Amino acid sequence: MSDTTVFLGASIFDGDSRREHQVLVVTGGVVEAILPEGEVDPGWARVELDGGLIAPGFVDIQVNGGGGVLLNETPTVEGVRAICAAHARVGGSTALLPTIITDRPEITYAAIEAVAHAMAIGVPGCAGIHVEGPFLSQARKxxxxxxxxxxxxxxxxxxxxxxxxxxxxxxxxxxxxxxxQISRLSAAGIHVSLGHTDCDYDTAMAAFDAGASCVTHLFNAMSPLTHRAPGLVGAALDAPDVFCGFIADGHHVHPAALGAAIRAKRGRGRMLAVTDAMPTVGSEADSFVLNGRVTTRESGRLTLADGTLAGSDLSMVGALRYLMEEMGIDFVEALRMCSLYPAIYLGLRGRIGSFEPGARADIVHLNDDLGLSGVWIGGRAAR
Known part of the structure; x- marks a missing residue:
């Protein structure tokens, strides 16, 4: 029996551009080719799609939790598995970085060990880890x-x-x-991002020169851009090689500010959609505990008792819809922000984030209303 499956009946976004009247060929869980409809081998297995569009699965570099699980509270392989499964199912994220936020060292390293084990045994969707803290600023905690x-x-x-x-x-x-320290971390292959900081423009630019390569949730928990003091926001937009993660949910950043940043950013392909998601994504529960503090979901916002935003209730398909419907971002560019650009940042282009030959066959099927109709990781339907 052939190990080849063809996905047909939908438009294809290959990670860079949209194609019509073509099919996606997957062999052994990886992309083999994109071919004209007339070149389908009758011996191949077929996944018949009813219109819409297939695209590379979304890549999310900041995911604190999902499916009722917070990584800080469940720093285990099963916790990682649950988070990845929830975001694949409800958001189309087929590769993500489970994120451990500021905590005791034993919790942080338990999470790192859990992710290492999850990757070793092939937990679907687990692509690495994001350690957010504890080396942050009290002023921007x-x-x-x-x-x-x-x-x-x-x-x-x-x-x-x-x-x-x-x-x-x-x-x-x-x-x-x-x-x-930034230079030594970067030299060891660690991606260093600046966030939760009150640093000024010059300090940020010096950190970028030292090896920092990204900014965590642009605008949030950082020194702002003003006309005489550009701060970290100004430095991030001015540095052409630096990537910027942003939360596109309408709560964390005003759409006018986010739109201005997207237009102003020097360096093509450096703006990345992230969710900063919490356990409520993929769960009916409206509250959870974060470092002993209750966090509550109301009208799409997650807040502590004092009103402080505490992550998001956002999925990646939700971010895609927000970028297109609320901000008017071009469909192709919005898709790149959710898949190709984060894959490039992580150094994983050719493996995830696009339909290049040899890439893992991570696929999302979007209907005409940008609803999620199907998700596959490595050619297998996500559950």
């Missing part, structure tokens, strides 16, 4: 527990460098790390 925020020491650096998980994305604030 957001929902992070201030008791755990601290400067990075030599032992911290050595322990992070020694981990096996790659990609490993680490969010830090220049107030709590040195540029030498």
């Amino acid at each position: 957001g929902a992070h527990e201030p008791a755990f925020i601290r400067p990075m020491g030599e032992e911290d650096l050595q322990r992070l460098v020694a981990t096996d998980v790659r990609p490993l994305l680490l969010t830090v604030a220049p107030e709590s790390v040195t540029n030498d």
Whole structure:
């Protein structure tokens, strides 16, 4: 029996451009080719789609939880599995970085070990880990527990460098790390992102020169852009090689500010949609506990008791719809922000985020209303 399956009956977005009257050929769980409809081999298995569009599965570099599970509370392989399954099912995220936020060291490293094991046994959708904190600024702590925020020491650096998980994305604030530490982390293959920081423009640019390559949830929990003090926002938009994650849910960033940033960003393909999702995504529960504090969902917002935003209730397909319907972003560019660009940032282009030959066959099927009609990871239907 042939190990080849052909997906047909829908338009195809290959990661860069849209194609009509063609089919996607998958062999052994990887993309083999995109061919004209007339070249389908009758011996291939067929997945017949009723219109709409198939695209590379979404890639999310910041996912705190999903399906009722918060990684901080369940730093285990099963916790990782549940989070990945929920985001594939409801959001079309076929590759994501489970994200551990500021916590005790034993929780942080339990999460890293869980992700390492999950990747080793092939948990669908687990692509690495994002460690957000504890090396942040107290002044811009957001929902992070201030008791755990601290400067990075030599032992911290050595322990992070020694981990096996790659990609490993680490969010830090220049107030709590040195540029030498950023350089050493980057040299070890760790993706360093700036976030939860009150640093100014010059400090941010120096950190970028040292090896920081991204900004975590642009605009949120960072020094703002003003006309005489551009801050981290201004530095991120001005640095052409730096990537910017952003939360497109209408709560974290005003659409006018996000639109201005997208238009102003130097360097093509550097704006990345992220969810910063919490356990409510893919769950009917309207509250959860974060570092001992109750967080509540109301009207699409997640807040602590004092009103502080605490992550989001956003899925990646929701981010795609927001970018297109609320902000008027071109369909193709919005899709790239949700798949191709984050894959490029993680150094995984050719493996995820596009339908290049040899890439894993991660597929989302979107109907004409941008609803999610089907999800496949490695050619297998997600459950």
